[in-house]
Amino acid sequence: MKISELALASQIPVKTIRFYEQEGLLPTPKRMENGYRYYSQNDVETLIFIRRCRSLNIALSDIRRLVEVQQHPHNSCAVVDEIIAEQLxxxxxxxxxxxKLEISLSSLVSCENHQVSDCCILKRLKDEDCHGN
Structure with a gap:
């Protein structure tokens, strides 16, 4: 399949697919005689896997490791456990x-004054004690 078909099947933009190729997350595609990249169903599955990992906010370097370990299906999955535990x-x-941020912002949420010159929120933000919250 062409890259546009791969993008549709995997729900990943063409630009992102090319980026993943450059990053080594997706193998370099074969080229047809006309120069077009040729992709397989395995590439679709890999991209869907990558997309799901990204939805879990897993770093690209860890996704690369997860893609690589799948090349050795009989090895221990300790690396997978480690990556997921670290992400958790x-x-x-x-x-x-x-x-902590919510607590800090909650303490600033309301100002009873009606002019910027008297704004207690701005005064607290300028106060050094406020920065430690």
């Missing part, structure tokens, strides 16, 4: 940071 911890850390 990353997400949990992000959640903790967002919770």
């Amino acid at each position: 911890e990353h997400i949990r850390q992000t959640q903790r940071e967002l919770a």
Whole structure:
């Protein structure tokens, strides 16, 4: 299939497919006599896998490792477990940071004054104590 057909089948834009090829996530495609790239059903499956990994916010370097380990189906899947555990911890850390951010923003959410010159939110943002929240 041509790259436009691959893009349609995988729901990934052509530009992104070319980027994944450059990054080594997708093998270099075979070329037809007319110079067009030729893709297979395996390429569709790989791109769908990559798309699903990206939806989990998995880094491209880790996706590359996940694609590579699939080339050796009889090996241990410890690498897969490690990557997913690291991603889960990353997400949990992000959640903790967002919770702190929410608390900080909640403390700033309302100003009783009606003029910028008297705005308590702006005054708190200028206060050094506010930066530590």
